Amino acid sequence: VRDLSPYTEYEFYVLATNDLGRGTPSVPVMVTTGETEPGSAPRNLHARTLSSSTVLVQWDPPKEPNGQVMGYNVYYTTQPSIPTLSWSAQTVDNNQLTTISNLSPQTIYTIRVQAFTSRGQGPFSSPVQVKTQQGVPSQPRHLRASAVSSTAIQLNWTRPVDPAEMVVGYELYWNDTFTQQQEHRSVPDSQSYLLEGLYPDTVYYLWLAA
Incomplete structure (x- = not known):
């Protein structure tokens, strides 16, 4: 028997015929055809x-x-x-x-x-x-700080290297060797910032995150 569907169960039975007609069918048997590769996509x-x-x-x-x-x-x-x-x-x-x-x-x-x-x-x-969703930005690059007066520091930096990272602003952290208190300020999206209101003649540590 040809042209059957793959991996399909078929029922077969046989009956005899002569000039007077058909006889009683045999006991049916069940057979499943073999597998092949999928015929359609997911x-x-x-x-x-x-x-x-x-x-x-x-x-x-x-x-x-x-x-x-x-x-x-x-x-x-x-x-x-x-x-x-x-x-x-x-x-x-x-x-x-x-x-x-x-x-x-x-x-x-x-x-x-x-x-x-x-x-x-x-x-x-x-x-x-x-x-995919936007990821957390990588670090700003080339952070530089220079004192412009006794109470102010000019900060400059370069944006994160990946242009796909959409930066909307920066978080600036700093502390000093005098009070040893950490401060924080949100900075708009730019590549420079003037940090004012500092103590004179004091060493400051600064961090910047995008």
Whole structure:
């Protein structure tokens, strides 16, 4: 018997015929055809961001698994124009949910999923895109301080190196060797600040965070 569907249970029975008609059917037997690779892609793929470096990916099984789905290959990239098999990938056991970690902040990723059976891989799903959240900024660079008077210090610095890090302001901390008390002030987004109202002839320690 040919042209049957893969991994499908069929019932067969035989009966004899002659010129007078058909006889009594035999006892039926049940047979399941063998597996092959999935005939369709995973469905309803969607992704959502969990943090600046992690996304959650979910999907439904393929409509035509053609066998026992053993797992899924999850492919992801920031360059969707290159062949899918060249993307980064991770394998998921027979589950329709996974997380992808160690991603770059504020970056668009394209994701596709592929099911596989013991006989091979099926087609890729349609791609979906997700953008990771903004990460915590790295340190400001090249912080410099110079006394401009007996009670004021001029601060200058360079923004964090990654242009994707959206800086909205800075936090300035300082203490002195006289009172040994730590002070704090929020500074608008700029690359310089004049710190005034200080003690004369005093050593100050300063920290700046984006």
